[in-house]
Amino acid sequence: MGDLFSLKQNIASFFMEIGEMSFFSLRFFKELFTKPFEFKELLNQCYSMGNKSLLLVGVTGLILGVVFTLQTRPTLLNFGAVAWMPSMISISIVREIGPVIIALICAGRIGSSIGAEIGSMRVTEQIDAMEVSGTNPFKYLVVTRILAATLMLPILVIFGDFIALIGSAIVENMKGSVSFVFYFNQVFQALTFSDVFPATIKTFFFGFAIGLVGCFKGYTSKKGTAGVGKASNSAVVYTSMLLFIIDFIAVFVTDIFT
Amino acid sequence: MSITNKIENLKSDKAVLLVKDLYKGFGENKVLNGFNLTLFEGENLVLMGKSGSGKSVMIKCLVGLMHPDRGSVELLGQDIAQLSLSEMNNLRTNIGFLFQGSALYDSMTVRENLEFPLRRHTKKLTEEETDTLVMEALENVGLTHTVDWMPEELSGGMQRRIALARALILKPKIIFYDEPTTGLDPITAKEIILLILKIQEKFKTSSLIITHDVDCARVISNRMLLLLDGINYAEGTFKELSISEDPKIKAFFK
Structure with a gap:
């Protein structure tokens, strides 16, 4: 009986949180188009999220490209299809693996830092102090961060994809004596607009999800320093789950149109 | 060091803050049960109450950080419940608030903390004008040398003084102090008390001070109000209340 009651409570609080997050995102869209616009803080956040994530995304991308190529190569060799390597790797990375892996890395790096900072x-009481001084903290802290994450994630994904392809090209160059020019020629022949466009569009949604969940968890955090830790942690967990849901929807929608 | 009450009676008959019949609760826990308060221009009103008696809830209702369940708050002649967010933000530029934990923005330097309200609420100031105002505010609290420090480099007392400088930078008409001496050693607490007096004398602001520090109340107050069970239990000068025979009032001064 007690377990059933606890289950009911958990389900209720889950849906309540979804409702609260929906109101939070509606407020974001409302405040996004009302003055004053916090351009300076937006640029600060873009720098902080974009520039400071470059190294992490670059290293992840490089390892991703190298490992993916090393793992795939023997199988393709067995089938005598190693010439398809650049096409296969580029399509896999650009369409799916690159955006998802880099978004997950950014959920850890950006989402948790937003959650912890705002929390x-x-x-x-810094948010209260901001409000009392006549500044709208939602606009200053939340709108700028969500917008910066939405704008920066596509750039980071494109950068990460490119580094991953370089990693793959390095392996191909070393193992198969394929020149970089030939490799990238094959890559650009294989990739079409319908590969790049939907993959880029979905990264905007990934960025929005990372910013939204991080800000929501931080902004609504309670119960002192323990609450801050919880906000940071649950920002990563919820965002990761949301990224897969968005990815599923994006793939489903893309499939309908292609 | 002995502190003597140096406050002259600056009080006028003009009310700058009028709180009527304020109710606020959190579920079953009723914190404010019909609280009333009037703050006159130029006076220092001290509000005393036990921990958990709703002092901080009350002060947050006054500046719109919390919404009361019932009752009205009239700040500088405006009913805050009737104001839009932008109107409320305009009104807030006339209010200074010193938080119990200072609430300095920890990602900004002292200079940026002080510039933050300035850049948002004053018509385009040049860099020089902004710098002059920042240094002037720091001079008022005797901490000009900390202008480029980060909040984490400041002691508790210094943080409180910088927070006070930030609260003062827009030259507010009313300042709310939420337990200004809590968590400070007696010497630093006395420094803060003297600083509040100096500021009161210099800027002629009206102040509402929440405290349970009897020394602080004795030195600062023109008038005192005791909050008990969510209502204003007693009102008077420090002297009047401190000699009261009522055991509940006596308990505050022990």
């Missing part, structure tokens, strides 16, 4: 501002 600690909440518990130390």
